[in-house]
Amino acid sequence: MPILELHNVNKAYQIDSQKLEVLKDINLEVKKGEFIAIMGPSGSGKSTLMNIMGCLDTPTSGKVIFENRDVSQLSEGDLAQIRNQKVGFVFQTFNLIPRTTALANIELPLIYKGIPDKERKALAKKVLEQFGLTQRMFHFPNQLSGGEQQRVAIARALITQPLIILADEPTGNLDSKTGEEIIKIFQDLNKAGNTVILVTHEKDIAEHAKKIIKIHDGEIVRNI
């Protein structure tokens, strides 16, 4: 059974008098445990697609069914709750909060989930250990290397044990060697049973996924 379904999803932006169609009639479904790469050139709408899949954005028309719930019916507060508990985002630019320790950055989703301090710290430390970042626990983002920052960001995405992990060009700001390490992490996560969706424009990165969805000008052109 799919955990996420998109039915006839369209997304259009009104820029001045011009209507810009970013996504056209997208249909796809994600099953538990899948590793999907969404591939396409820049401007193809893949990031918008990812945002819609992660309930960070809503479609202009069409339906998004997240765990049997029609997302278009939900309030902003409910969407925030889904993002908090069911979705883990990883961004190209890491997006760690500056002047905040690695530990505190990882704790963040748990604060919004309402987990008490002690439990939060324990969980965050466990995840840090899992990613070999225990030594970096009290370091600030500007004291970490790019790879380390991205690992902290992945740890933050994982800490709530989300249903789906969405990574938008996670290797885009990293050198190729570090990029491979990060991709390896996603592969391992998938092996451990996590559902991973990877957005990229690089073919060799996409090939690490089990399934590739190619998108061009807002339309799915190939579904491998």
Added chain:
Amino acid sequence: MMEKLLETFKLALITLRANKLRSLLTMLGIIIGVSSVILLISIGSGLKSYITGQLQDLGSNSLYVIPGNLELQTGGSSSGGTPGAGTAILKFTLAHYRELTQKGTTFAAVMGYSENNGTVSYGGKSKTMQVAGVGYQYPEVRNQYPLLGSFFNASQQEAGKKVIVLGKTVADNLFGNENPLGKKVTLSDNKFTVLGVLEKKGAFGAVDMDNQVFIPFTTAMTTFDVDKVQSFWIEGKETVPIEETKAEVKKILLRTLKKDDFSVLDTGSLISVITQVLGVLTIALAGIAAISLIVGGIGIMNIMLVSVTERTKEIGLRKAVGATPKIIMVQFLIESMVLSVTGGIVGIILGAAGSLAMRGFLPTTVSFWSVFLAFSVSVIIGVVFGVLPAGRAAKLNPIQALRYE
């Protein structure tokens, strides 16, 4: 929810501490506003209790007859004429004094009264002080008797003799251990014979009541070259209600003077008028000080808006990991409230310290009421001026916020 609130509060503290100087400068407006409001209100109440205390000290049977129409109606509206207008024009003559003395049936004592500044010298030392022209009944009326020698008597007053009674401070300053009785002091180029030294009345606030000298009001007229009596100080009989005494004073004076020429004040109405005037003054001054609170509030709003813009990306990220618009709103509201409330508390402490430092001059008090007011105003400022920036943060679109550079 409590857990989230607590975390949000901690977060606000961390953020504000990360920008110490900025936070301090932002709070400064509130600190200055609150401390000056507290200080001004406490000075106002200090002045009030100082003046009230002094007037009460004069007794409730005293009437003051002053020139000019000074309508003193407790709570009532004044009926025409600018209060105090014409006070500078002296209206009373010695004839009025005689009439009051001879015709009055309800008066225990009638005194002419004047206040002038004069320099009194003796043996090379000279001091400038208040020279009170009073009646011979002054010691009984004021309940302050000579420590040495005697006060002047009725006939000395009648004749306008150049006699002087010294306050204790004056006697100490000019004579030291020397016995001043019978000595001649100089006042406005005239030689005065010292008749006596009055017992200590003590300082009231910063004013030393013993740093003045007393001469007959008739003598004061010639010494300071005026042909009019400044004012009258009438002591009513204990058994007669003060209103009756007041009515009689008016009746006698109206034979030769017009209604607008003079006013008869009693201690009670004097206190109520001064209290009223001081009350209005205090509120006006505190109101002006409160303007700086608004300015401070605008400062907070300004810096919160900057903070929201600076942290656009952070806000986007927080939303992406599950912060609801409400919690973002609360986060920024708490920040602005921490700024304004901390500023308020520091302001209260500074204002109270300032008021305490004024104690040497005035019996200032910091009322619970003014502290409560200042505190609630700073809370309100935090909310009012925080809502706009916080609302802006809460409304940010997470995707655009994440892309913000």
